[in-house]
Amino acid sequence: MSVFENDTSAQLLDQVNQALASKTPLRIQGSGSKGFLGRPVEGELLDTRSHRGIVSYDPTELVVSVRAGTPLAELEAALDAAGQMLPCEPPHFGPGATVGGMIATGLSGPRRPWSGSVRDFVLGTRIITGQGKHLRFGGEVMKNVAGYDLSRLMAGSFGCLGVLTEVSLKVLPKPRLCSSLRLEIDQELALLKLADWGQQPIPISAASHDGQALHLRLEGGEGSVKAARERIGGEDLDAGYWNDLREQRLAFFADARPLWRLSLPNNTPVLALPGEQLMDWAGAQRWLKSDADAEMIRGIAREVGGHAQCYTLGVTDSPFQPLPEPLLRYHRQLKAALDPQGIFNPGHLYSEV
Numbered sequence: 001m002s003v004f005e006n007d008t009s010a011q012l013l014d015q016v017n018q019a020l021a022s023k024t025p026l027r028i029q030g031s032g033s034k035g036f037l038g039r040p041v042e043g044e045l046l047d048t049r050s051h052r053g054i055v056s057y058d059p060t061e062l063v064v065s066v067r068a069g070t071p072l073a074e075l076e077a078a079l080d081a082a083g084q085m086l087p088c089e090p091p092h093f094g095p096g097a098t099v100g101g102m103i104a105t106g107l108s109g110p111r112r113p114w115s116g117s118v119r120d121f122v123l124g125t126r127i128i129t130g131q132g133k134h135l136r137f138g139g140e141v142m143k144n145v146a147g148y149d150l151s152r153l154m155a156g157s158f159g160c161l162g163v164l165t166e167v168s169l170k171v172l173p174k175p176r177l178c179s180s181l182r183l184e185i186d187q188e189l190a191l192l193k194l195a196d197w198g199q200q201p202i203p204i205s206a207a208s209h210d211g212q213a214l215h216l217r218l219e220g221g222e223g224s225v226k227a228a229r230e231r232i233g234g235e236d237l238d239a240g241y242w243n244d245l246r247e248q249r250l251a252f253f254a255d256a257r258p259l260w261r262l263s264l265p266n267n268t269p270v271l272a273l274p275g276e277q278l279m280d281w282a283g284a285q286r287w288l289k290s291d292a293d294a295e296m297i298r299g300i301a302r303e304v305g306g307h308a309q310c311y312t313l314g315v316t317d318s319p320f321q322p323l324p325e326p327l328l329r330y331h332r333q334l335k336a337a338l339d340p341q342g343i344f345n346p347g348h349l350y351s352e353v
Helices: 009-022 072-081 099-105 187-197 222-232 240-246 294-303 325-338
Strands: 026-029 044-047 054-058 063-067 122-128 134-138 163-170 177-183 204-209 214-220 259-263 276-280 285-289 307-310
Touching: 009 026, 009 044, 009 122, 009 163, 054 072, 063 072, 072 099, 099 163, 177 222, 187 204, 187 214, 187 276, 214 222, 259 294, 294 307
Parallel strands: 026 044
Antiparallel strands: 054 063, 063 163, 122 134, 122 163, 177 214, 204 214, 204 276, 259 285, 259 307, 276 285
């Protein structure tokens, strides 16, 4: 259980109802550790951090329910004590990162292509809606998930659809053995090898290339990890590399140029991108440090079926790649249905929503 528990859902609901009555926009925020993502929001601060604590946790059922303002580090510590983990390996970007911020941004770490995203592990939620009601969606077991799943829709919504107060998550046991290695091969060969290994029973759980070498993490049973390690070769890599990659503490991220995140199909070859790049997610996610024009970067991503997001404030008025009109229409309709007065983080994702 949480060291410090506090249910302030009634106060949060009251603040939302007051905002609805006065038509006052709300800026929903936890610690603000991911506040550099998206468009700036103007509005009255709704701070979720007072609403915290692990509501229920049964390690035998692999399910935890936790309030949105709970520090992410606190949840991870409770899971670790039971030999379990959040499989999506979410980044913190700051010591006060909250569970609500993890869900709102929907960001996952290096393990994502092999384990799944934040959204994949959301079982149910409690949400304060734009009608001023505190409702529960979904459940606490996978079989309850059916039909239109509003709970998972909250992952990556950046607080634009409602105030998340509680979430139930599927968790998994920690792997029995973890081994990290480094191979000095170029990016093109690395992508070819990763494509080949992906068709074989090799327990890879992370793969990145920093421009100099391929970094791999192997996780699983002792026999499978050791066999894969002997087959692949390479030299030992400090396991801390993956935390530094996840939290953007590697030297690559210290470059003063704007940071871009490119999401690409996993079979995308090496791209001629303007600037320095680092491959993550076996090449499906590529970090780019570049002064190039936003439309140029997005054009390159779009040509191969991907998209680009700017992680540096002030570079572009549209940090997220602009939506085509049909998709934008769906976003507007969804926003209107769940937040009819448009008070929740207005314009945070797109100026039109």
